[in-house]
Amino acid sequence: MTHTHDITRRNFIVGTxxxxxxxxxxxxxxxxxxxxxxxxxxxxxNAWVVVKPDDTVVIRIARSEMxxxxxxxLAQLVAEELECDWSKVTTEYPTPGQNLARGRVWGSFxxxxxxxxxxxxxxxxxxxAAARQLLxxxxxxxxxAEPAECQTAASVITHVPTGRTTTYGAVAGEAADLAAPFDVxxxxxxxxxxxxxxxPRLDTADKVTGKQVYxxxxxxxxxxxxxxxxCPVFGGTLKNYDEAKVSRMPGVRKIVPVGxxxxxxxxxxxxxxxxxxxxxxxxxxxGPNAKASSTDSAQTLRQGLEAKDAYIGNRAGDIDAALANxxxxxxxxxxxxxxxxxxxxxxxxxxxxxxxxxEVWCPTQSGEAALAAxxxxxxxxxxxxxxxxxxxxxxxxxxGAFHDFVEQAVxxxxxxxxxxxxxxxxxxxxxxxxHYHPLTQxxxxxxxxxxxxxxxxxxxxxxxxxxxxxxxxxxxxGADMFVFQCLAKGGDHAISYDIPNLLFDHxxxxxxxxxxxxxxxxANQNVVYMECFIDELAHAxxxxxxxxRRKLLSKNPKSLAVLDAVAxxxxxxxxAQAGVGxxxxxxxxxxxxxxxxxxxxxxxxxxxxxxRIVAATDPGVAVNPRQIEMQMEGSFVYGLxxxxxxxxxxxxGRIEQQNFDSxxxxxxxEMPQVETIVMPSGGFWGxxxxxxxxxxxxxxxxxxxxxSGKRFRQVPLKNAGLRPT
Amino acid sequence: MVKLxxxxxxxxxxxxxxTPLLWALREHLDLTGTKYGCGIAQCGACAVxxxxxxxxxxxxxxxxxxxxxxxxxxxxxxxxGDHPIQKAWVELDVPQCGYCQPGIIMTAAALLAKxxxxxxxxxxxxxxxxxxxxxxxxxxxxxxxxxxxxx
Numbered sequence: 022m023t024h025t026h027d028i029t030r031r032n033f034i035v036g037t038x039x040x041x042x043x044x045x046x047x048x049x050x051x052x053x054x055x056x057x058x059x060x061x062x063x064x065x066x067n068a069w070v071v072v073k074p075d076d077t078v079v080i081r082i083a084r085s086e087m088x089x090x091x092x093x094x095l096a097q098l099v100a101e102e103l104e105c106d107w108s109k110v111t112t113e114y115p116t117p118g119q120n121l122a123r124g125r126v127w128g129s130f131x132x133x134x135x136x137x138x139x140x141x142x143x144x145x146x147x148x149x150a151a152a153r154q155l156l157x158x159x160x161x162x163x164x165x166a167e168p169a170e171c172q173t174a175a176s177v178i179t180h181v182p183t184g185r186t187t188t189y190g191a192v193a194g195e196a197a198d199l200a201a202p203f204d205v206x207x208x209x210x211x212x213x214x215x216x217x218x219x220x221p222r223l224d225t226a227d228k229v230t231g232k233q234v235y236x237x238x239x240x241x242x243x244x245x246x247x248x249x250x251x252c253p254v255f256g257g258t259l260k261n262y263d264e265a266k267v268s269r270m271p272g273v274r275k276i277v278p279v280g281x282x283x284x285x286x287x288x289x290x291x292x293x294x295x296x297x298x299x300x301x302x303x304x305x306x307x308g309p310n311a312k313a314s315s316t317d318s319a320q321t322l323r324q325g326l327e328a329k330d331a332y333i334g335n336r337a338g339d340i341d342a343a344l345a346n347x348x349x350x351x352x353x354x355x356x357x358x359x360x361x362x363x364x365x366x367x368x369x370x371x372x373x374x375x376x377x378x379x380e381v382w383c384p385t386q387s388g389e390a391a392l393a394a395x396x397x398x399x400x401x402x403x404x405x406x407x408x409x410x411x412x413x414x415x416x417x418x419x420x421g422a423f424h425d426f427v428e429q430a431v432x433x434x435x436x437x438x439x440x441x442x443x444x445x446x447x448x449x450x451x452x453x454x455x456h457y458h459p460l461t462q463x464x465x466x467x468x469x470x471x472x473x474x475x476x477x478x479x480x481x482x483x484x485x486x487x488x489x490x491x492x493x494x495x496x497x498x499g500a501d502m503f504v505f506q507c508l509a510k511g512g513d514h515a516i517s518y519d520i521p522n523l524l525f526d527h528x529x530x531x532x533x534x535x536x537x538x539x540x541x542x543x544a545n546q547n548v549v550y551m552e553c554f555i556d557e558l559a560h561a562x563x564x565x566x567x568x569x570r571r572k573l574l575s576k577n578p579k580s581l582a583v584l585d586a587v588a589x590x591x592x593x594x595x596x597a598q599a600g601v602g603x604x605x606x607x608x609x610x611x612x613x614x615x616x617x618x619x620x621x622x623x624x625x626x627x628x629x630x631x632x633r634i635v636a637a638t639d640p641g642v643a644v645n646p647r648q649i650e651m652q653m654e655g656s657f658v659y660g661l662x663x664x665x666x667x668x669x670x671x672x673x674g675r676i677e678q679q680n681f682d683s684x685x686x687x688x689x690x691e692m693p694q695v696e697t698i699v700m701p702s703g704g705f706w707g708x709x710x711x712x713x714x715x716x717x718x719x720x721x722x723x724x725x726x727x728x729s730g731k732r733f734r735q736v737p738l739k740n741a742g743l744r745p746t
Numbered sequence: 747m748v749k750l751x752x753x754x755x756x757x758x759x760x761x762x763x764x765t766p767l768l769w770a771l772r773e774h775l776d777l778t779g780t781k782y783g784c785g786i787a788q789c790g791a792c793a794v795x796x797x798x799x800x801x802x803x804x805x806x807x808x809x810x811x812x813x814x815x816x817x818x819x820x821x822x823x824x825x826x827g828d829h830p831i832q833k834a835w836v837e838l839d840v841p842q843c844g845y846c847q848p849g850i851i852m853t854a855a856a857l858l859a860k861x862x863x864x865x866x867x868x869x870x871x872x873x874x875x876x877x878x879x880x881x882x883x884x885x886x887x888x889x890x891x892x893x894x895x896x897x
Binding site for chain 2: 087088089090221222224225226227228229230231232233234235237238240246271290291292293363364365366367412413414415416417445447448449647651654655656657658659662680681682686687688689690692694695
């Protein structure tokens with residue numbers, strides 16, 4: 022049991038330490054109480070490393086595991102510096118309450134923006150290195166020897182001059198009493214033995230037996246279950262409901278309004294709660310957005326393509342002159358819809374509220390934001406609340422910035438003091454109350470000179486700003502610079518191409534549908550716009566799309582390298598088989614360089630076959646190449662689901678798609694062959710979970726054009742009658 | 747009172763007869779390995795076996811289950827989590843978030859029981875489950891790897 026707030030290094034006790042054991046961890050540990058007795062003593066060597074007498078090493082993981090493999094990667098980084106026995110490594114989540122109480126010793130819990138590893142690699146490695154130094158020091162004190170004379174390997178400490186040995190487990194208690202070293206040296210990645218290797222994940226075993234406990238699986242003594250329905254129109258409110266109609270249905274305990282826009286039924290089981298909720302007559306005030314529709318939003322965004330006022334995101338040279346002097350001018354409009362995250366595990370949280378404290382069990386990409394949401398809804402200071410994280414059944418950005426489900430669960434639990442309440446959203450609730458992929462359109466105008474070289478590019482983005490809605494404090498003078506992902510002058514999302522004259526700007530129009538961070542975020546639409554239009558320009562110039570791009574990448578060797586890698590593997594220099602077209606896409610996103618080459622054919626103008634995808638990524642440092650391959654493979658499912666099917670439309674102010682029958686996603690039969698090339702060039706740390714999604718759709722769209730001569734400029738393709746075969 | 751045979755044990759359940767099997771398993775028998783994903787038999791996260799056939803338990807009222815039918819859930823698929831599918835899944839690190847995997851493993855196990863060496867086309871037809879992390883490529887590899895090993 023780890024949940025005590027007054028943890029001292031000496032008496033820190035660990036009970037269950039299996040990954041994802043948040044369930045067991047939180048149960049009987051009263052906030053601020055003493056450490057409960059555990060079966061065996063374990064010692065916290067430092068915040069990151071706990072060692073048991075049998076040399077089991079428990080590595081603390083602050084970021085969340087939602088499938089992306091960060092848990093294993095971070096453990097590898099700590100274990101590498103610690104030089105422990107990898108076969109005896111387990112992991113656990115510290116709680117955000119503990120982090121608060123200990124001065125944020127674990128840093129940020131945020132697991133968004135592909136930053137799990139790239140945002141914490143340095144301090145977690147330092148944590149492992151410092152723990153190793155403490156363990157060596159403890160052994161040296163025992164031996165009355167010099168620490169510098171000791172070596173470590175696989176949790177064994179050897180005093181080289183005498184050949185004496187001991188283990189981490191034997192000296193951990195003494196190490197825990199020593200003062201932390203001021204400074205530790207980190208290994209050069211070329212010397213890594215645990216990190217950098219394609220090791221199996223630490224969290225697989227329980228995921229194949231059904232033992233893995235997700236938020237929806239929590240079962241606490243005396244727990245009740247809640248089902249919820251919020252006003253189907255965003256911005257509407259709850260008027261009233263007829264409680265008498267359902268209060269005598271089996272298992273029903275309580276019906277509670279939640280905030281000003283939702284109502285929940287609490288029952289002994291979730292099924293009974295949902296059944297009663299379905300039968301509950303509810304009247305809503307649909308509010309000012311009751312007539313809103315996708316058609317209206319599209320119309321407004323189209324006006325934005327020509328609006329005078331816009332925020333400038335990137336500018337170089339003189340775009341007006343370049344366009345005026347162009348030998349050939351190319352222009353095209355593109356559009357990208359709202360899309361739902363549709364995590365397989367619907368939103369859920371379990372809350373236990375009393376006057377003095379509030380505890381929450383939930384899947385979250387940000388324990389700290391979940392804690393803040395808990396405190397807010399509980400009406401208690403954060404120091405009297407805590408959140409026990411569970412592995413997520415999918416995150417994709419839905420569970421990072423938004424903890425609406427946590428606030429709801431706490432609000433409901435507040436009506437039942439001392440009784441834990443588990444809130445699960447139905448799939449319909451989940452799909453119609455998401456924070457959706459932002460809605461945008463783009464107009465691109467390019468200038469080619471008489472040699473067919475690109476001399477100028479104008480990109481107008483019209484549409485929604487996530488930051489304006491979610492983090493208004495991060496706006497810069499009214500502008501959302503995050504809108505320009507993959508179009509920026511520099512940084513993690515710099516434009517890949519060297520174009521002498523350019524102007525990229527954003528006419529902001531925010532429809533009432535709440536936007537959110539959706540795996541890949543603005544890179545998704547921006548790379549469709551940019552990479553498909555570059556393809557259009559190449560064809561207008563009569564040039565090979567690879568050669569056209571290569572010339573524009575001459576000052577960007579890393580992007581060039583990933584592009585060349587996919588072209589070479591795909592056999593770009595040889596013709597594709599008859600009827601098959603190849604398409605390329607390249608970008609820098611989340612600090613990594615990625616490219617893809619797709620091979621597709623289109624039959625009878627509707628049957629789309631994606632034969633093969635070759636994808637390359639240069640994330641700088643590759644902590645676990647196998648996990649990177651898995652993220653790249655999965656990125657094509659997420660990204661191509663979006664391209665083929667992904668669209669949430671609005672009618673009468675509400676989202677029309679309610680479940681997987683109307684919000685289709687890619688299934689196994691449609692999965693193309695994906696070949697991955699992981700090519701870390703070293704020297705920087707890029708993200709992995711999101712970048713590749715951005716190249717999935719444009720590579721396929723460009724391949725469709727190569728195969729059929731048809732240029733599709735609107736996502737999803739189902740609206741153009743295309744179906745994968 | 748409804749009588750069921752789940753993972754080899756006879757159980758009595760005090761539930762309404764229209765309760766879907768999924769919720770009977772999860773909320774009355776504490777067998778939470780079987781997941782809720784859609785509630786309308788679309789995603790396959792709730793797949794279990796009834797007399798060896800794959801059934802989507804989220805849309806199956808408990809009173810429609812024939813008397814004496816043998817229900818097997820992910821918890822009962824193998825005594826030690828060592829069904830060839832489960833072993834192949836571990837070897838290839840198939841799961842990412844893992845939420846859909848119990849349903850997919852049950853579906854794949856039923857396929858192999860009937861068809862020890864399925865072709866790619868047969869796998870396409872049998873595995874219609876949704877996985878949002880996108881583990882499909884490894885699911886296919888995992889089924890091929892498990893095929894031919896003794897089930």
